[in-house]
Every structure is written in C-alpha cells, then in structure tokens.
Amino acid sequence: MSKRRLLQLFPLQSHSILVKQSVCGFRGRRQYQQTRSVHHFPLNDNEEHNVTRLSSIWTPTGGITAEEDEHDTATSLLVRAGYIRQAHSGIFHMLPFGLRVQQKLEALADKHMKSIGASKVSLSSITSKSLWTRTGRYGGDHSEFLEVKGRKDSGFLLAPTHEEEITSIAASSIKSYKDLPVRLYQISRKYRDELRPRRGLLRAREFLMKDLYTFDETESAAHETYRKVSEAYRGFFKDLGLPYEVAEASSGAMGGNLSHEYHFLSPDGEDTLHCCSASGCNYVANEEVSPVSFPTTKNDSDSSPQPQAVTCPKCNTSPPTLTAHRSIEVAHTFHLGTRYSHPLSATFKSATGAVVPSQMGCHGIGVSRLIGAIASLKCTDIGIPLPSSIAPFQVVVLPAKNTPEIQDGVAKVFQELSRSIGAEAREKVLLDDRDPERFSLVWKLKDAGLVGYPVVVVVGRAWEKRWTIEVIFQEPRKQQGPKRMEVELDDLWEDVAERLAGWEDVMWN
Numbered sequence: 001m002s003k004r005r006l007l008q009l010f011p012l013q014s015h016s017i018l019v020k021q022s023v024c025g026f027r028g029r030r031q032y033q034q035t036r037s038v039h040h041f042p043l044n045d046n047e048e049h050n051v052t053r054l055s056s057i058w059t060p061t062g063g064i065t066a067e068e069d070e071h072d073t074a075t076s077l078l079v080r081a082g083y084i085r086q087a088h089s090g091i092f093h094m095l096p097f098g099l100r101v102q103q104k105l106e107a108l109a110d111k112h113m114k115s116i117g118a119s120k121v122s123l124s125s126i127t128s129k130s131l132w133t134r135t136g137r138y139g140g141d142h143s144e145f146l147e148v149k150g151r152k153d154s155g156f157l158l159a160p161t162h163e164e165e166i167t168s169i170a171a172s173s174i175k176s177y178k179d180l181p182v183r184l185y186q187i188s189r190k191y192r193d194e195l196r197p198r199r200g201l202l203r204a205r206e207f208l209m210k211d212l213y214t215f216d217e218t219e220s221a222a223h224e225t226y227r228k229v230s231e232a233y234r235g236f237f238k239d240l241g242l243p244y245e246v247a248e249a250s251s252g253a254m255g256g257n258l259s260h261e262y263h264f265l266s267p268d269g270e271d272t273l274h275c276c277s278a279s280g281c282n283y284v285a286n287e288e289v290s291p292v293s294f295p296t297t298k299n300d301s302d303s304s305p306q307p308q309a310v311t312c313p314k315c316n317t318s319p320p321t322l323t324a325h326r327s328i329e330v331a332h333t334f335h336l337g338t339r340y341s342h343p344l345s346a347t348f349k350s351a352t353g354a355v356v357p358s359q360m361g362c363h364g365i366g367v368s369r370l371i372g373a374i375a376s377l378k379c380t381d382i383g384i385p386l387p388s389s390i391a392p393f394q395v396v397v398l399p400a401k402n403t404p405e406i407q408d409g410v411a412k413v414f415q416e417l418s419r420s421i422g423a424e425a426r427e428k429v430l431l432d433d434r435d436p437e438r439f440s441l442v443w444k445l446k447d448a449g450l451v452g453y454p455v456v457v458v459v460g461r462a463w464e465k466r467w468t469i470e471v472i473f474q475e476p477r478k479q480q481g482p483k484r485m486e487v488e489l490d491d492l493w494e495d496v497a498e499r500l501a502g503w504e505d506v507m508w509n
C-alpha cells in the first residue's frame, strides 16, 4: 500500500502512536508525575482529583484585538476572552472555553429533548439538490446556498436545514400509523451564504442548531406534539435563567400554519416584537404578523421602535398597552402539516387503511446564536458576566500570591470543596494556578472579569489576616446583597451555591 493511501486511511496514525506512548508507557506516567510536581499550589491526591487547573486548559485571553468585521462589543469580547476566533467573514472557531459553553447548551437541549421522548440523530451536513427541488426550495434564487462542487457538479449542498433529508428517511422507514409518533433531533452545523455576515455568531455563514423534527398520525396529534415541544422549550429557557418572550410568528419559507418564536429583548436585536403590558393579556407578536403598526416619525430613517404605546389587538385595553421592542430571535417552533411529507411521499397506512402523509413539525434552537445573543445581552465594557447555567466554570479561585500561607489557604479551599461537593468541583470550580510570577492578582482579576465567571474567590489578604475567603459576584443584583463578601471557609460553598441558585429565583419572582 502506498504511503499516501496509508495516510488517507490513518491520517492521525503517527500522532496517536505518540499519544499512546506518553499516556500508557511507564516513561509517560513518570513524565506526568513530574509535570504535576511543578504545579503552583500543590494539593494532596484527593483534592487534586477534584480540581480543574486553568494551567491545563488552553485559554488565550487578552492581547488579541478583534478583526474589522467583529466590531460589535459582544463579539470582540468573545474573541478577547478566548471563547472564539474568526476564521473568515461569518465563519468562527470555538476555542476550549467557547466549546465548554456550547457543550453546556447542548446538554441542556439534550435534557429537554429527552423529556419529550425525542431520539438523537446526526445527519450529514451534505444534502442533495434533487430533494430540495422536489419540495420547491431549490429554485429561483440559489444565492444563500453553499454548493459543494466536487469533481464535477455533484448536485450537493451544505445543508441550511434538514427537513428534506429527514422526511426522506421517514418516507423509507415509517409505514404504518403504529410506527407513529416519531420525534428525531440533532445538534449540528448548518450553512447559509449570508450576503453580509455580521454581529459575529448572530448572523454567521456556519452555525450550530438544535433541530427537532416530529411526525404524527393526525393534525390533532401533531398539535399535541407541538404543545409538548413548546413546554420543553419553556423548560430549556427557564433553565438558562434569562428572561425571554414567546411571540406569535410568521411561518415564512417553512410552510405550515402555526409558529412561535423565542426572543431575548435587546436594543441590539434585528427583530421587532409588539408586547402588551396589560395584566393577564400576554400578547406578544413579531411585527411581521402583528395587525397593528406603530407611527414613524420623520427622522426615523431606520424605523426604530417607537416609545409610545398603541391599542393591543387582543385585549383592547385603554389607555393603550402595546409597545414595540427590538429583540434577538434564538429559537423557533413550526407546525408544518404535510408541507414536506406530501412532496417527498412520507406516507403511512392509517388505521382505516388509507395511505396518508405524516403530519410534521420542526423546531429549532440556535445554539451558536444563543452564545452570541447571551454575550450581547450581558456584555459590559470590561467583560461578559455569563449566567451560571452556561459559564465555562461557575467559580474561579484566585490565589493572591505564591507564599506558603496562601498555598495552604488554597489547599484548605479545595479540601472544603471536596468535602461539600466532591467530584462536582472539577466541573464547577476552576483554580487559576497560572504562574504568579507572570500573572499578578490584579491581572487575574481583570481576566476573570473579561471571561465572566459568575463567582470569583480570592485567597489573599483576608486569609492572611482573618482566615477568611473573599468572594466576588461578577453580576451583583440588588436582591442578592453585596457584590463582595468575606466568608468563613466552612461556609464557602453554601454561601456561593445559595447565590448561584438565587439567580433563578430572582429572575422568575
């Protein structure tokens, strides 16, 4: 076999041999122990097992300035904090911290998809033009498709969404009403050749979506599925811990006749919602489907939403209660009916023996878009205080210096964390053990502010003087008491956990 062929088959062979030698060989193990022994802030074996050291994660923070089209604050902070890098216009790489945030969102989506009995799949990013032609979506303007050229015109596209492919799988697999309902979802990359990608992850050419596709026997069963999915989506957003709006929406190019969007209100958003403030009304609609329009003033060239209220079409309350707000759309649910099952012949034999198309729904959450949207909602001029639900770590421990006394304090903090939460500490708490000679406490505090860990724990002067730990909450809330406090070592996790849990209560009460 030629060397080239071998490399095609095993492109990482030489690399994996190296890894094997260093991980499994005796020599490798000794090297690992040597590496451990040079750690600043040594811990004993039990605590070492329950710690994540920042020195073991590649986090290129600071230093980098955002590129020209990353100018919005949130995107440049995501770049500077070491979450993402821009590869090309509208194309981004996730770095280790960005990936951790992404994986937390994925785990949250998995949890709520599991709650409605959806099975996870992973469809190819490549889809065939012929399927898209059958549903009428590949005709006329092709400009937003990224086409795959290959050796000749291969007839493939990079999938912007997967209705066609998944309906084609259903067509070949679902034969009887007894096979229904079917709920399939995936979390995968999607592609759209945006003319002007902008605002970083909010409008990118490649993006990560959670997309769920549902197949039901009858329209009423499909509506019941839609209700369950809506419940799961509300659970997902409640777990995120950020206020959101559910808006009546237009089905647009998707087809179907029932659709809702999930939005964060934000002056930076590209959408506009009409929201009613009358008690008990809850009317929220995208302006695209709202029957009312807001008067625009002469100077209003960008037609920004107007501050004044108009009469709500649902409750007609007087004085007027409907106001318009900019917002960022982060999720969408659609009842599709037979929009795709009919042209792609995804039919089954019903209880009466008739052959009928499945009643479908599709439901998306923009995973990478959520990262951009949350960063945009939360960013300040110094960093991105992230919600504890998705922050790469909930707590960072900063030793003020490398003296025996502070080393002892750090060891005691991790003994206490091991006692109170055990191995969970590894996922929740990060020890910033980077060389204190190279990185001062002031620098590390700024860096922690930039990354936006919800809680910063300092082992420093308070420890030297009073054996107490200084705790800083990056996003102080009136209801939650002071931004900084000193706590006794024994109460450390209890106090931190109480405030982290308080986040949700504060948001929802």
Ligand SMILES: [Zn+2]
Binding pocket: 276, 277, 278, 281, 282, 283, 312, 313, 314, 315, 316, 317, 321
């Ligand atoms: Zn109303």
